[in-house]
Amino acid sequence: MFGLSGTCSACRLQIPPNEFVMKTPDGAAVYHLTCFVCVTCHGRLVPGDRYGIVNGNLVCENDYVTVALSNQRRPQQPSSSSASQPRQHPSKVR
Numbered sequence: 001m002f003g004l005s006g007t008c009s010a011c012r013l014q015i016p017p018n019e020f021v022m023k024t025p026d027g028a029a030v031y032h033l034t035c036f037v038c039v040t041c042h043g044r045l046v047p048g049d050r051y052g053i054v055n056g057n058l059v060c061e062n063d064y065v066t067v068a069l070s071n072q073r074r075p076q077q078p079s080s081s082s083a084s085q086p087r088q089h090p091s092k093v094r
């Protein structure tokens with residue numbers, strides 16, 4: 001349900017009820033669309049992208065392994081709204 005959207009977990013500003021928000025899958029955190037970015041590479045995350053959450057920070061799929069390892073936590077599966085197997089061959093397109 002829409003309604004009170006709450007406070008953006010990235011910039012800590014209140015989110016107006018009429019504004020679109022991004023939510024984590026567990027609904028624990030909401031973000032402005034513009035704040036829904038990877039903390040490491042600042043890449044914009046969009047619905048369908050694979051990402052993870054490390055210590056409350058959004059991390060894109062590419063950076064997730066690095067961040068998760070550096071946090072010495074038990075790795076979780078990156079959340080994904082379009083479930084599929086992780087790609088096994090890293091692409092080197094730059």
Ligand SMILES: [Zn+2]
Pocket residue numbers: 008009010011012013031032034035
């Ligand atoms: Zn924000």
Ligand SMILES: [Zn+2]
Pocket residue numbers: 038039040041042043059060061062063
């Ligand atoms: Zn990233």
